[in-house]
Amino acid sequence: xxxxxxxxxxxxxxxxxxxxxxxxxxxxxxxxxxxxxxxxxxxxxxxxxxxxxxxxxxxxxxxxxxxxxxxxxxxxxxxxxxxxxxxxxxxxxxxxxxxxxxxxxxxxxxxxxxxxxxxxxxxxxxxxxxxxxxxxxxxxxxxxxxxxxxxxxxxxxxxxxxxxxxxxxxxxxxxxxxxxxxxxxxxxxxxxxxxxxxxxxxxxxxxxxxxxxxxxxxxxxxxxxxxxxxxxxxxxxxxxxxxxxxxxxxxxxxxxxxxxxxxxxxxxxxxxxxxxxxxxxxxxxxxxxxxxxxxxxxxxxxxxxxxxxxxxxxxxxxxxxxxxxxxxxxxxxxxxxxxxxxxxxxxxxxxxxxxxxxxxxxxxxxxxxxxxxxxxxxxxxxxxxxxxxxxxxxxxxxxxxxxxxxxxxx
Numbered sequence: 001x002x003x004x005x006x007x008x009x010x011x012x013x014x015x016x017x018x019x020x021x022x023x024x025x026x027x028x029x030x031x032x033x034x035x036x037x038x039x040x041x042x043x044x045x046x047x048x049x050x051x052x053x054x055x056x057x058x059x060x061x062x063x064x065x066x067x068x069x070x071x072x073x074x075x076x077x078x079x080x081x082x083x084x085x086x087x088x089x090x091x092x093x094x095x096x097x098x099x100x101x102x103x104x105x106x107x108x109x110x111x112x113x114x115x116x117x118x119x120x121x122x123x124x125x126x127x128x129x130x131x132x133x134x135x136x137x138x139x140x141x142x143x144x145x146x147x148x149x150x151x152x153x154x155x156x157x158x159x160x161x162x163x164x165x166x167x168x169x170x171x172x173x174x175x176x177x178x179x180x181x182x183x184x185x186x187x188x189x190x191x192x193x194x195x196x197x198x199x200x201x202x203x204x205x206x207x208x209x210x211x212x213x214x215x216x217x218x219x220x221x222x223x224x225x226x227x228x229x230x231x232x233x234x235x236x237x238x239x240x241x242x243x244x245x246x247x248x249x250x251x252x253x254x255x256x257x258x259x260x261x262x263x264x265x266x267x268x269x270x271x272x273x274x275x276x277x278x279x280x281x282x283x284x285x286x287x288x289x290x291x292x293x294x295x296x297x298x299x300x301x302x303x304x305x306x307x308x309x310x311x312x313x314x315x316x317x318x319x320x321x322x323x324x325x326x327x328x329x330x331x332x333x334x335x336x337x338x339x340x341x342x343x344x345x346x347x348x349x350x351x352x353x354x355x356x357x358x359x360x361x362x363x364x365x366x367x368x369x370x371x372x373x374x375x376x377x378x379x380x381x382x383x384x385x386x387x388x389x390x391x392x393x394x395x396x397x398x399x400x401x402x403x404x405x406x407x408x409x410x
Contacts (some may be wrong), residue, residue, distance in 0.1 A: 086121035178284025229253035
């Protein structure tokens with residue numbers, strides 16, 4: 001029962017309460033206390049003859065001294081002095097308003113100027129309250145975004161996916177900015193297929209919309225399943241007309257996560273730590289050499305090692321019993337095995353994957369990954385060390401890694 005319902009209930013009880021004797025009043029109080037949960041002393045006061053529920057229509061209201069026409073010049077003053085609080089803005093208005101009128105920075109008549117000077121700090125904060133709330137919402141939701149486009153793309157939750165259907169792709173960006181987001185740095189655009197857990201990634205320089213779209217197109221060519229839907233997070237690098245038009249032209253469904261709800265994109269989020277951060281770390285990468293090494297890692301050894309030789313455990317049942325959560329997982333399989341065991345996978349895809357699987361050596365893939373990570377470490381250290389010059393390191397070509405490695409690492 002909300003407060004409005006309680007008020008209506010007490011109004012009806014009061015009619016009987018005022019005419020009742022002592023024993024009946026006791027019963028009415030007991031019943032009211034049980035139904036409303038209010039304190040007994042409070043109920044006695046509210047049900048007494050002194051309580052008048054109807055508002056007095058003849059009651060004089062305090063006149064509004066400061067009208068709405070003062071809000072615009074007040075906001076102008078607030079902007080000029082860098083959005084201070086009412087206590088700081090009050091003396092500034094008193095001391096600087098006349099000078100600003102002389103400079104023709106603000107246009108108010110003498111009466112309005114007197115009203116602005118007369119305002120108390122609390123009144124200033126009250127009149128600026130709506131403007132402050134509006135700007136906070138603009139910064140939080142509208143900065144760099146197209147509200148109309150966000151309304152056109154539906155949101156999709158984690159429990160709305162058909163996990164047996166192939167081609168539902170979740171996309172996420174992993175920033176390699178280190179401790180500072182200033183300037184331009186590498187971003188990993190990671191993809192995973194919900195039905196098979198197949199993972200692909202591509203590194204781009206910056207968060208440009210065109211570059212992000214190109215990375216998605218490259219990963220789409222490598223992923224062995226036919227795409228039917230893409231589901232990125234809520235960032236502007238994905239929610240833009242580049243990707244929206246691409247989805248429409250290629251007949252892809254387009255959904256997105258809710259703001260600040262990472263679990264809507266849980267299938268790719270859970271892979272970012274083990275597939276990306278575990279290998280390239282949390283340092284800052286901002287050169288084309290680092291981008292070349294990371295992309296070579298993503299396009300060759302790492303994708304093959306993760307998809308063919310790293311099993312994935314998929315949740316089958318999740319139950320809650322007496323405050324404890326019990327989970328049951330399916331048998332662990334690699335994404336390759338999930339595709340081979342799925343009856344919806346085309347026979348041609350199964351044949352190609354089977355032929356590729358026979359040529360792969362997991363131990364050799366692991367060594368190649370470690371070699372490329374060593375090279376990436378050398379390039380990164382050369383940016384911060386004057387003693388190490390990557391340009392002076394001699395390289396030899398290793399055909400198994402498709403990249404040039406330092407001679408002392410081969």
